[in-house]
Structures are given as structure tokens and as C-alpha cells.
Amino acid sequence: MDSLITLCSSLATFFLCFSLPILTASSPILTHSIIPNFTATNIQYVETSGAFLVSPNGTFRASFNDLESMSSGFYFSVIHVASNTIIWSANRNLPISYSATVKLTIHGLSITDFSNKVAWSTPSFNSQVAALQLLETGNLVLVDAQNVSLWQTFDYPTDTLVIGQRLYVGKSLAGAVGNNNLSVDDYRLTVTSEDLVLQWKGQTYWTLSMESKAFKNSNMPVSFLEMSRTGLFLFGDDGSEVVFQVFLEPSDTKIARLGYEGFFSISSFIGNNWLQEFVKPVDICQRPFTCGKLGFCTNQNPTCICPTGFRNDAQNNDACVPIEDTISLPSSCNESGNAGEFNSSTVYLELQTGMDYFANHFNQPEKHVMNLSLCQDVCSQNCSCLGIFHENSSGACYLLEYNLGSFMPITYGEEGPLGYIKAFSTVSVVPDEYKKRSFPLSSLVVIITFSGFFLLTTMVVMTIIWLRKRRSNRMNFGSLNSSSTADLEMTIPGLPVRFGYEELVAATENFKNEIGSGGFGTVYKGIIGDKTVVAVKKITSLGVRGKMEFCNEIASIGNIHHINLVKLRGFCIHGRQCFLVYAYMNRGSLEKILFENESHDPVLEWQKRYEIALGMARGLAYLHSGCQNTIIHCDIKPENILLHDDFQVKISDFGLAKLLSHENSKLLLTTLSGTRGYLAPEWLTSHGITDKTDVYSYGMVLLELVRGRRNCLFQSSGTESDDSEGNGTSFSSSSCELGMVYFPLFALEMHKKKRYTELADPRLEGLVRIEEVETLVRVALSCLHIVPTLRPSMTNVVAMLEGRLPVGEPRVEALEFLRLYGGKTSETSRFLTRIG
Incomplete structure (x- = not known):
């Protein structure tokens, strides 16, 4: 038997040898496979651009390559022929000379330089090499006589x-x-x-x-x-x-x-x-070394500058170093501490506000509750620590260790952790006798008197400036009357129709027929001159803004057209009052359909609910990625989901968040808190609001569509909330009020058990598509992840609901916060503060 195997092996090698063309220096012939003993040099294959192997269809070649700019440095590479793109290189850390040699023996493949020194080689093998092959996939493979792979470039990727x-x-x-x-x-x-x-x-x-x-x-x-x-x-x-x-x-x-x-x-x-x-x-500023060591990438094309207190050091690759010559940065960390640390004291150079570091978003803080002094002490005792970022509100302490890269602008609001760079000061310690030396009493009195006078004068001047600026802002906004707005129509393109105040008073019968209210104002039903029914929103929480900025925002909103967005027909400015005129939606809001439905009215059928979910997603996806600038709604809830004709979805109040002042944005937060359940966790932390904030609110509305009730008004019962599997889950512990179950938490538990039937609105009496119930629940839970970046984009939500993408799997660990989030608001706030 062994002799038969040996004979077959010999025959295979024999036929392999005779099936390959003979390679000669005078007339190189390209092939996709060569056998030992084979030798090639760049000079020998100069006519084929250094190539001596090609894949069967000629897509890839193995050759010597000089990258066009290195006259004396060559790489042995696998190259995509049509684009001349390198996909793998053998000797990437050691370029070879023009006369270097590639050798294939029964022991493997190697590259030797002109001095016969090995620059690169494959490892040793248990079997002898029978051939080197370049496959059509671009994989360079060494095989033995049984055609078993011994080594391949796919196992040793480069870049x-x-x-x-x-x-x-x-x-x-x-x-x-x-x-x-x-x-x-x-x-x-x-x-x-x-x-x-x-x-x-x-x-x-x-x-x-x-x-x-x-x-x-x-x-x-x-x-x-x-x-x-x-x-x-x-x-x-x-x-x-x-x-x-x-x-x-x-x-x-x-x-x-x-x-x-x-x-x-x-x-x-x-x-x-x-x-x-x-x-x-x-974002190029999110790459760690865009601006070198300690450089600040400002996101302007980008522009690289050194932070305040630092300067460029041309002798150190333009790295940023302290301006003061008496202060130096730590060098390499050794067993006895940072080099240069002796005979010096540790200091921390504060970075200006608005600076962030890429690693802060991926590393856990050293401690969650720690004051600045203690955070600096931890860094001082750590040889590898080169700086810190400390968040005063939460006490989080982030260490910058081993290597320092570039800084980038802060990405989550105006407030964030402050950075401090560790350094050593070589200034000698002040003698005790100098510390005890005091100023003459007369000099001290003069200094105190002058300082007090200067401080008082500064306060008076600043007060006058503030009062004038405040008066100017009021006068500026007060000038938003009809005539001044008419002038703006000539300079701001895209403004919708401007209605007169008297026209709106007549249309709404002096604002008598109120049909809704929310975080942005009160809505009245009206009929304008052409007998068109409209909804007139009186904005009650408008920030103090100039007329040009206000009209620019109105023009932006008016130019947004989508089948799932309410159309803005016009606007009106009367003194300090502002009105927006929208197309009227005759079926009202989703809130009324779901939660205020009279017993004799038909229940919203399942197919309509699924279409509403898809229409909402399409409208939000357009706001987030279909407009010229991303628009974050900030107030997605059933009250702002309007229905027209055959339950066609129309999202209202989009774009209005930009019109709020900082103070009035807090009013919006309070209003949203009143309708429990739609606030994304980042609202209550120092993290900024992004389009993923809308995704969270959308997920909450989806669950209400499935159940047909408010998320926090689900009555617990022995059959639905009992823990049938004995895992100790207690839904009532997270209820909105005594005896009530927080539905998002119940949905999570039912998702774990794949019991989606129990989540559907019982009024539908089972007339649902269970696979669609599962789809909506899984999408909703994915939208509720506590980490915004884990939530899907609305574009992907649309694709999942349309069946163009598989539905994502919710991350249970990112949803456990629902156990606390369904409780009292104060408990929620404390919880989010700890995790924020």
C-alpha cells in the first residue's frame, strides 16, 4: 500500500512537471504554477515588468515591484493587474535591491539579496514543496505532491x-x-x-x-x-x-x-x-494622529493647531510641546519611572474647553466617582499615564496612557470632560525664608484699594453692555412685523406664503377651535379664504432670534416635501407672536386613534398599524438623511403623528426644535417628561442630542402601536406578568404606578421567550400577523438601546420593515436599563447620571 502511494505521488509530480512550461532567462513564459528548483530575478523578468506568475485568467500577477518612486527598493508582491494595486507583499519591512533573487525549493520560498542574505522566507514544513501556484482569487499557495496547501498568502495578510x-x-x-x-x-x-x-x-x-x-x-x-x-x-x-x-x-x-x-x-x-x-x-479629526502628537484637529479642512500653552517643535516632527522651557513632557516609561522625572515636580497643563480625545469614547473611565485632585494623583502614580480627562459632573476619570495622539473637537454638546496633560517642571523649589517674606503694609493697602476699584469698574461696564444687548435683542425681535417680513421675502428664497394676522384671526374664529397642544405651542383649526381647512400653530416657546434667522428657518422647513411629512403652507409674524400654517389632517393624531378611541369605533386594524410604522420610519429617514441638512425632530410621540385620508402618516412639528432658545428647550424637556416614555436616556445626561434620539422615541411609539396602549399604562395580571419560567422577574417592580407594568420591559421579557403573540393588542382578537408583530418588537427594542450608536439608523429601519434587510437582534445587555427607566422619574435621573 505504501509503495502504491509513493508511486502515485511520483506520477503526480511527474505529470505536474511536464505540464508546466520550461522557464528560461532568455525567454520568460508566464504561468500560474512553478515547481522547485526555480530561481527568478528582476533582471531576468524585466520584459514582463518583473512578473513570473499570473493567475489562470490573468487577474493577478506575482512580481517584483518598485512602487514607481523607489529606484533601489523593490517588493515581491501579488498585484491586481488591471489597476496595478498591491494586495500582498512579502518583504514589506525590508525592500530588496534590483538584483535580488526569489528562490523556490522543496523547503519553501525565499528572497535573497545580492549578498545572498535572506530578506524573507516561508516557515519550514513537514512535507516537501511540489509547486507554487497563483490562484484566480489572488491567493499565492505552496502545495505538496498531494496538492495539500502548506502555506498561503491569505493566512498572512498585510494591509x-x-x-x-x-x-x-x-x-x-x-x-x-x-x-x-x-x-x-x-x-x-x-x-x-x-x-x-x-x-x-x-x-x-x-x-x-x-x-x-x-x-x-x-x-x-x-x-x-x-x-x-x-x-x-x-x-x-x-x-x-x-x-x-x-x-x-x-x-x-x-x-x-x-x-x-x-x-x-x-x-x-x-x-x-x-x-x-x-x-x-x-471624520478625519477622529483619526488618532491626524495632527500629530498633542495637535488639535479643528475640523476645518482640517486645520491643525497646538493647544493653548503649547507650540510646534520642528525638531520633534512638529509635535506640540509646552511653551515654557522649564516644563517638559514625560519620556519613555522605565522600571524606575518616567525618564527625566527626578529632580522635578509633576504638574498638569490644562487644555482649553471643547477638546476631546478619541480613546475616551471606547475606554472605561478609571473611576466613575473621583474629584480632579484624586484623578491627577492616580495618573501621577502611574508611569504609563501621560494625561487625564476629568468630568466634573459625574466624577469620571479617563487616563491617557502609553502614547498620545491628536485631539478633536468635542462631539456631544458644549460641556464635557476637561483634559490635562502630565508634565514635569524643573523650576527649583522656593526657599522657606522667601515664603515668609512679606510686603510692607502700605504697599498691601495700595494693592487692595486698586484691585477693588478695578473690579468695581469692570462690573459696572459689563452690566451696561449686558443691558444694552438685551434691549437690542428685544427690539430686534419686536421688529418682526408684517412690513419688515415683507422686505425679507425679497432676500430669502423659498419662504412660504405670508399670512396676515387678521386673516388668521378670521380663519380660526379668533383662535376658538383648539385641536391640540404640545411642546412647541397650541394648534387651532381654521378655514382660509379659498375654503381650505388648515391647522394654525401658535408658537409659545420661541427663542429670542433675529428676523433674518427666523425666516431662514421657516424657508428651510417650507422647502421640505415628503409624502410622510405635514406640509407647511405659510407663516405669520405679528409683533412678538409667531404662527405656522399647516395642511389639516382630517383623521387627527395617532394618539387619539390609539388611546382615545370610543368603544363603538372600530379598532385600528393590524395592517394599518404596520403601514403607520413604515410611514413614520420613512418620514424620519428623510429628515435624517434625505434633506440637505440633518433635521432632528426631538419630539416624536403619537400626538405628533398625524393621519390623513386612508390613515396616511404625516409627521408634524419637524424642524421646530431649532427655533427654541436654550431656556425653552428645558420647557420642551419638561413637556416630554409629562408624556412618560418617549425621552431618550441621553436627554438626561451631558451627552448631545443626535438623530439617534429620534430613533429611541420611534421605538417607544412602535411598542405602543403593537399594544394599542400607553407604554406605562399596562395593567398587570396573573397570566401576563407572572414569571412562568421562574427566573425571578418582577414586572411590577418597574411599573409606572402601583399595579401597572412598564410595557417596554414586558416586551423585552417576552422577546427573550419568543412569546410575541402576548404582546399584540388584545382588542384585535388575534387578527394579527405574528411574524410582523415579531418584526416590530425586535425593531423597537433595537431602537431603545441605551447607547445611541447601537441603535439602527432610520434608513435601515425602513429597509428592515420593507424586508430588504434582515431584522437586527436586540442586545439584551443594552436594554437592562429599562428595569429602572420604567420607575419613578427621580430614580431614572439618578440612574442615568451614574451611567452618563
């Missing part, structure tokens, strides 16, 4: 992945130093058991899970990353279940690359050009 190539957990793509220098730099794209992450010197600055285009389908641990012609996928341990997926336009040739500047991109080769489909992070 690029191609279709079909897998990147397993623990493996990384390593960014290059530059376009013309393939040496490994500090950026990594790494697959973990939970995510795909971008890191700079070990510090995370982007994750796939934070992207709205990434859908999570499973909680299974990740095994590997693979790209197909239609998307990017993270697969589970079994190799078949998709954990994360990003859908892309179909293309037969794609590359995923970690660029030398730290961005991750996916491109398709179309029409002899690479078309970039996906690039992250988009």
Missing part, C-alpha cells in the same frame, strides 16, 4: 483583503507608513470575538458595531471576517451564522484596505477605476 480571504479572530491588517513605503506602521484592523475594531498603538478609535450600516444578527462569538461580492461579514464559531453584516453593491472585484492614514475602506473595481463604497471613520 489588504480580497473577496474570499478570511481574517480570523486575533489576526490583523497592519497599515503601511505611506503610499510608497509599505513598512508596517501603528494602525491595525483587528477581529475580536465581539467586533471588528480599528486601533492606533493599541488604542481603539472605531468599531464596526457603532456603524448604522452594520446589522447584528446573532450574539454568537465572532470567528472570522470575510468579504464577498455583496458585503462584509463577521461569522460565528460554526462558520455559517452571520453575527454582523454590511451590505454593499454587488461587484466581482473588491478590496478592503487599511490606509496609511488610519482609515478603513472597501472599494469595488468598476470601469477601470476603484470606486470607494465604505470608508471609516469619515
